[in-house]
Amino acid sequence: MKSAIWVHFPCVTHTKVWNSYRWVSRSCSLALYLRSDQAGKNRFSGTHRGMANVGPMLGAMMEVSKGTFAITRAEHYMASGDWVAITVEFAGEANGIKLKQAGVDLIRIDDGKIVEVRLFSSDQQQEDAFWGQ
Template sequence: MSNIDIAKTYIKAIQTGDQATLGQLISPDVIWHQPGNHQFSGTHRGMAAVGPMLGKMMEVSKGTFAITRADHFMATGDWVAITIEFAGEANGVQLRQPGVDLVRVEGGKIVEVRLFSSDQPQEDAFWGQ
């Protein structure tokens, strides 16, 4: 499977809530860079930290946070850039904005994730402190 195929499978698994596939694709030692200035911001290392963070994000958004669109997948070396749109509702804020997810793939596993938002202040308000 190419790195783009891995990224496409990853996005589809996120969109469908396929935890088994995510568990197969994401390295247990993943490094996750969550941007911004909110309660989830920062660098999280390992699924032992990332898994609970993602669960809490779904709790805060009452299950509404989702990647609503993934348009383009572009690879260079180990990195795949994905143009996305994400949306949800939390803390009284309706969120719908474009972004870019970068995933680094090594040995068929996602080992690093970097996220970019088009309106970081809005996303910060969405997730809250």
């Protein structure tokens, strides 16, 4: 089930990436101490802590993809305690590569705020090539 309540994200340029996180019964915002784990071996891989690091990373993703990177579909919202798993599809163009693939975003919510995001791609090698080093 999806609701029409959007996650509030303070920087409009990154809204395209985060618009797909809708919640059944509440609206969430990103915590200032957010932790984001990016899989793979590309320029964005690794653990990024705090909005001071995550926000610019999302901005750089939009720069590299010239604004084309987006979550194109989000469904199957599965909650277990503080965790929500969402099956997603994402797409974009960068480095001469057109990316379109499925994935899973695993999000932890604490006190109404998204505090942790873990991303899983169905083809990590393609995503690594897409983002480059």
